[in-house]
Amino acid sequence: MDEQISAVREAVIAGNAPETEAAVHAGLAAGLSAKRLLDEGLVEGMRHVGQLFEEGEYFVPEMLVAARAMKAGLAILRPQLMEAAIEPKGKVVIGTVRGDMHDIGKNLVGMMLEGAGFEIRDLGVNVAPERFVEVVQNEHPDIVALSALLTTTMPNMAAVIEQLKAAGVREQVKVLVGGAPVTESFAQRIGADGFAPDASQCATLASSLVS
Numbered sequence: 539m540d541e542q543i544s545a546v547r548e549a550v551i552a553g554n555a556p557e558t559e560a561a562v563h564a565g566l567a568a569g570l571s572a573k574r575l576l577d578e579g580l581v582e583g584m585r586h587v588g589q590l591f592e593e594g595e596y597f598v599p600e601m602l603v604a605a606r607a608m609k610a611g612l613a614i615l616r617p618q619l620m621e622a623a624i625e626p627k628g629k630v631v632i633g634t635v636r637g638d639m640h641d642i643g644k645n646l647v648g649m650m651l652e653g654a655g656f657e658i659r660d661l662g663v664n665v666a667p668e669r670f671v672e673v674v675q676n677e678h679p680d681i682v683a684l685s686a687l688l689t690t691t692m693p694n695m696a697a698v699i700e701q702l703k704a705a706g707v708r709e710q711v712k713v714l715v716g717g718a719p720v721t722e723s724f725a726q727r728i729g730a731d732g733f734a735p736d737a738s739q740c741a742t743l744a745s746s747l748v749s
């Protein structure tokens with residue numbers, strides 16, 4: 539069993555997309571849960587890649603191919619990770635803030651929220667504060683979910699909140715923030731409505747905010 543999980547992890551670390559796909563398929567065929575293949579395989583592999591980058595063993599190209607491998611694996615797990623929801627619980631606008639290109643965590647959060655019954659409007663990466671405001675004004679979502687993976691782009695989360703205030707629409711939406719460097723205390727400091735450390739806790743939090 540654990541052999542299949544480590545095969546997934548190793549394939550992500552090696553940045554090998556076809557092998558990642560094969561290992562995920564093999565894991566599912568062996569009866570492993572999508573959640574374990576995700577948490578202990580794909581996410582764990584990616585965490586290790588981050589470590590290797592920090593240690594100077596990996597560079598940007600290696601991170602990029604690892605990201606591609608992880609995405610390939612995620613695509614296979616997607617249907618399993620989503621429960622069938624009948625009526626949308628609410629609408630979530632999600633995006634990675636300005637200056638930031640990381641989208642794997644954001645995509646995972648979007649997927650889990652969709653699985654939890656939310657309608658998702660994904661604005662992509664490098665999203666300007668003005669764009670979030672525009673979509674809130676025009677589409678009236680219940681929640682705005684902001685992702686940032688760089689310490690240098692975290693302040694742009696605060697900028698979104700400031701601009702929502704300036705436009706007079708801050709009270710119409712709940713703002714959730716997350717991403718590897720983001721913390722609960724940072725979320726409080728910038729006046730966000732919530733923080734979650736991972737995608738499944740984000741889905742639980744979002745559900746409690748709209749109920």
Ligand code: B12
Pocket residue numbers: 581584585587588589591592598599601602605637638639640641642643644646647683684685686687688689690714715716717718719733734735736737738740
């Ligand atoms: C893959 C990767 C890349 C890929 C991204 C590909 C892609 N399409 O996303 C590429 C190669 C492009 C990249 C580029 C860069 N990267 Co990079 N990257 C990573 C790496 C290895 C993994 C990130 C990842 O996908 N993790 C897996 C996902 C599932 O986890 P996650 O994103 O944290 O998301 C989870 C939670 O945080 C949470 N979450 C996420 N979003 C949200 C939102 C909400 C609302 C909530 C509630 C929760 C939530 O839920 C998610 C799922 O559970 C990290 C290392 C790390 N440990 O994070 C470095 C890392 C983030 N990168 C880093 C750096 C420095 C860079 C570059 C500046 C490198 C360079 N010199 O060019 C550039 C910046 C480009 C830019 N402008 O954005 C640093 C950041 C350091 C810092 N403190 O700011 C890190 C930490 C690596 C390191 N250890 O030094 N990177």
